[in-house]
Amino acid sequence: MATDDGFGRGLSRVLPAPVRRAVDRMRSTGPAAPDPAGLDGDRRSAVVDCALYVDGVRQPGDWDYREALAAARHARKAFVWLGLKEPDANELADIADTFDLHELPVEDAVKSHQRPKVERYGAMTFVTLRTARYVEHAELTDTSEVVESGDVMMFIGEHFIITVRHGDAARLAPVRAGLGDKHELLEHGPWAIAYSVYDLVVDGLIEVAAAIEEDIAAVEDSVFARQGSGRIQRIYQLKRELMEFKRAVMPLQRPLAGLASGQLADVPSEVRRYFRDVNDHLTRTVEQVVYFDDVLNSILSARLAQVSVDQNNDMRKIAAWAAIAGWWTMIAGVYGMNFKYMPELNWKFGYPVFLALMVAVSLAMYRAFRRSGWL
Template identity: 30%
Template sequence: MFKIMLSKEGSELVPNINIEDISDVISRENNLLWVDAISPSKNEMEKLQEEFGFHELSIEDALKPWQRPKIDQYDSYYFIVIYTARFIPEQVDIQEVELDIFLGRNYIVTVHGEEISELNDVARRWQQNISKLKPSAGVLLYSIIDSIVDSYFPLVDTLGDHIERFEETIFSGRQITLQGEVFRLRKELLQLRRVLGPQRDLLLHLSRMESALLEGDVRTYFQDVYDHIMRVTDTIDLYRDLLNSVLESYLTVASNNLNITVRTLTSWSIILMTLALIAGIYGMNFEHMPELHWRYGYPGVLLIMLLITVILYYYFKRRRWL
C-alpha cells in the first residue's frame, strides 16, 4: 500500500499522485515527494524501482526483512535502514520494527512492514506546515529519524523500572524465582543493543556526511540526534551492567542464605541428637543401671538435657550459627 504526498513547488500539498507520474514529478527540482510504502508487494516495489531508478540491490534489501541498520550510497540516492522499538510489557518483550528509507535529492521513500505511529505523526505535522517549510528532503529525513530516536526514551525508562523492581525483590529477602524474567530482559537488551550499535554509527555518519543531499545546517541537527542515540545506548549498556550485577548479587544472597540454613541445620541437629542420645542411653535395658532407681533420676536427666540445650545454644549463638 502506498501513501504518496507531494509538496508542489514548495507551497502546495498534492495528496493523490499516481505511481506512474512519479518520474515526472521528481524531475522538477522544487517538488518534494514522500512515498510511504506499507508492506509493499514485490510487484509494487518493482514499480518504485522503475519510477525512481533504484538499484536492484537496494530493492532486494527493502524486500527482505532484518537488514542491519546501515546507510548505502548509490549514484543518485542513499538507502538507509533504521529500526524503531516498542515494549510489550505483558511479555517482557521488545519488538523491533524495520524502516527502510530511500533518500533522493527531492524525494523520500519509506518502506516498512507494519504501521509505525511515529511516521504518521511526522506526516501529519509535515502536511500541516507544508507551505511554511522549505521543501528539503534532508529536513524531512531528520524529522523522521528524530521522532524515531525519541521514541526510544520511554522504552528505556520502562526497562529501568523493571530493573529497579528486580533489585528490590532480591534484597527484600523474599525468595522469588525471577531468573526467568531477568534472563528474558537480558536477552531483549542484547537484541536491542545489536540494533542500536550500527544505528549509532549510521547517525554519526549522517552528522558528518559531506553530501549535496544534506545542506549545511541539517548536519547540526543530525549531530543532536546522534547525541540522543548515544544517551540511549549508554543507558542500555548501563542496564546490562546492572542486570549482571543483579544476577551476581542474587548468587551471593543465595550463597549467604544457604550458609545460614546449613548452620541452623547443623546447630539443631547436634543439639537434638545429643539429647536423643541421652534419652537413648536411659532407654537401654541393662539390669545394673543404678541411675534408673534413683529417686530424682528422671527429673535429674531432664535437667541435664535442659542444661546441655542451653549451653550448646549459647555456644552456637556466639559462633553466629544460630
Template identity: 35%
Template structure:
C-alpha cells in the first residue's frame, strides 16, 4: 500500500506526485523523491522497480521480508534492511523496514509492523537545511527512528528483570514460575539482540573510511546511530548476564529448599524411629522378659520414648533442621 510519494527540491517539498511520474522527477536537477510503502503487493513492487531502476536481488529481499539486518551496495545505490521491534502486550513482534537509497531518491518498504514513520517525514520537512542533504539524511532519519524505538524495549526488559529478581528472594514457593519468566525474558532479549548486532555492522559501514556516495555528507549522523546501537548492545549483554545469574540463583534456592525439606523429613523419621525401636523391643512379649509383669511398665515405657523423642527434637531444632 502506498503511504506517501513526494518530490523535494533543495530541501523543500514540491508536491505529492503520482507514482507514474517518479521517473520524470528523478531527471530534474537538485530534486529527489521519497516514497513510502507498507506491506506492498507484487504489482506495487514491480512498479517501483521500473520507476527507480532497482536491482532485482534487492527487490526480492524487500518483497520476501524476514531478512537479516544488513547494508548492501548496488552500484551507486544502497539497500538497507532494519528490524522493527515492537511490544504487543507482553510479547515482542518483529517487522522489517527495507530502504532503497540512491543519489536522488529514497524508497522505504515497511512490512509486518504497525509503527509508522510519518513523524520522521514531518521532522525532516521542518528541517529543510537537513533535508537538502538528500537521500543520505532521509536514510539516517529512518534508521535513527527505528533504533530510538529500541530503547523503551530495553527499559522494559530491565524493569521486568528487576521485578523477577525481587520475587526470587521474597517468594518461598513458586520458583518454577520465576524460571519460566526468566527464560521468556531471555528470549525477548535475544530477539532484540538479533536486530541490533547485525545492524551495528551495517551502520558501521556507513561512516569512516570508504562509504557509499549516498551517505558521504551524513557520516557523522550514522556514527551517532552506531553509538546508540553500541549502548543498546551493552545493556542487552548486561541483561543477558544478569538473567543467567538469576537463573543460577533460582536453581540454587530451589536446591536449598529441597535440602531443607529433606532435613525435616530425615529429622522426623529419626524421631519416629525411636518409637519403632522401643515398641519393637518391648512388644516381643517373651515369657521371661524384664518388667513384663510390672505395674508401671507401660507408662514408664511411654515416658521413656517421649523423653528420648523430645531430646532428639530439641537437638534437631537447635541444629536448624526443624
C-alpha cells in the first residue's frame, strides 16, 4: 500500500529498519485501519482516532493500532493514543488482545455508569471518570434532564493510552486539538494525555456547577419574591439533578487526590504538578456542590412553609366568607319558617329594613375581617 511522503519520513524516523520493513509488510497485506463497517459488518467501528506520538510530536498518517503499538515499542519516548466511543464486547476484546489488557477492566469498559476510580492491573492502570454536561433550557422537554452524564475510561500502559468514551457529555476532540503545540508535556508519555482528559472533564464539571448556580438563584428569587410562586416540582427537579451531578463530582476526589499526591509511582513528577492544579479546581467544585445542596434544602423547606401558610390563609378566607354568608342564612331561615305570629311580619317597611340590616351587618363583618387579615 502506498503511503504519502510525510508519513514515510515519519515512519523512517521513529522505527529501526527491520521493524519498519515488518510494518510495511503489515500495511501491504492487511487493512491499514479498522474496517469502518465494524468487526461484524453490521456496526461501525468504535475507533475514533489512533495516533502515534514520538518525542511529544504526533506522527503523520492514518495508523492502525497494531502498527502504532509496534512502532511505539521500538521507538524512544513513543506511545499510542487510541480513542474509542462506546465499543462493543467483540471489538474491545480484539483490542484487549493486542494491548494485553486485563479482562476485568475490559468488562467494565463495555458498560457505562462506572464509579470514578484508579485501579492497578500489573503494568497497566485503569481509570474511570464520570462526565457531565449542562443541557440548556431551550433543549429541554418535560422529560429532559438538566444534567446529562456519561463516562470516560482509560487504559494506561508504558507505550499506550486507550480512552473509552460513553455518551457525549465530554468529547475529547478539543484535547487532541489542544495538544498540538504541547510537545514538552507530551514527552512525559501517556500520563500527559490522562492529565489532559482529567482537565477537560473537571472543566466541564465547573461549567455545569456555574449553570446550576444560576438556576438555583432563579428559583430562589421566585420563591422569596413578594408574590412567591416557585413550583415545588422545579425545586425537586433541580435537587434530583444535583444528586446526579454529585455522583460525578464527589467520588472523583479520592482518585484524583491520589494521582496528585504521588500515590501512583507511574505518574511522572512533572505531570503530577498538573494533576495538583486539576485537583484544586475539583475541590472548589465540590465545595460548590455541598453549598448548592444546603441552599436547595433551605429553599425547599421555605417553599413548603409558604405552601402551609398559603393553605392557612385560604382556610381563613373561606371561614370569613362563610361567616358573612351565615348571617344572611340565619335571617332568611328564621323568616322562612312561615309561622303566623312573627315579629314585624305585617310591617310595611319590614322587608327593606331587614335587607338593609343584613347588608349593613355583612359590611361590618367584612371590614372586621379585613382589619384582622382574614380577607
